[in-house]
Amino acid sequence: MIKYLILLPSIICMNILAQGSNTDALIKADIEFSNLSREKGVKEAFIAYTAENGVLLRPFMMPVVGYDAVKKFMEDGDSNFQLTWEPLYADISTSGEMGYTYGLYTAVFKDEKGVEKSSRGTYVSIWKKDKHGNWKFVLDTGNPGLEPKK
Incomplete structure (x- = not known):
């Protein structure tokens, strides 16, 4: 019994360290998702x-x-805008297979007169690892309404 009590803190620390690196990987995936949207467009991302x-x-x-x-x-939607976002926080399940991110997004578009405008809001994405271990979102939503950056 004493052996298990001695090992317990090590196991807990390993789990906490693994959780941190998994969270970093999820944030990285969300940033790469945003980068792909900026570089190749919303559709492709x-x-x-x-x-x-x-x-x-x-x-x-x-x-x-x-x-x-x-x-x-x-494919059917309007792609005449640029959408990027920045995750502010991520958390991952103990199993490391699901997680979520939330943050701020910015959409840049041209109005009917061709004047560039922007819109900002918040988003949340729920993620799950696919069979290859890659993060894919299972739910994505956003709420408009933040003031544009000045």
Whole structure:
């Protein structure tokens, strides 16, 4: 019994250290997702990072459910804007297979007169590792309404 008590702090510390590195990997995946959106466009980024059972929740519309539906939504949607975001926080389940990130996004677009405008808001993404160990989102949603950066 005493052997197990001696090992317990080591096991707890290893779990905490692993949790931190897993959180870093999830934040990295979210940043790479945003970078792909900036470099290749919203469509390509969302198609690349959507899980098979991924869901998009957007204001004023029904949920977009499943990879194929998200892909169609992205292909049919307006892509005349740039969307980037910055994760502020991430957490991961003890198993390391699911997690979430939240942060701030910025959308840059041109209005009907061709004047560049921007919109900011908050987002949350729930992530799950796929069968290859890559992070894919299973749910993504955002809320507009923050003041534009000046």
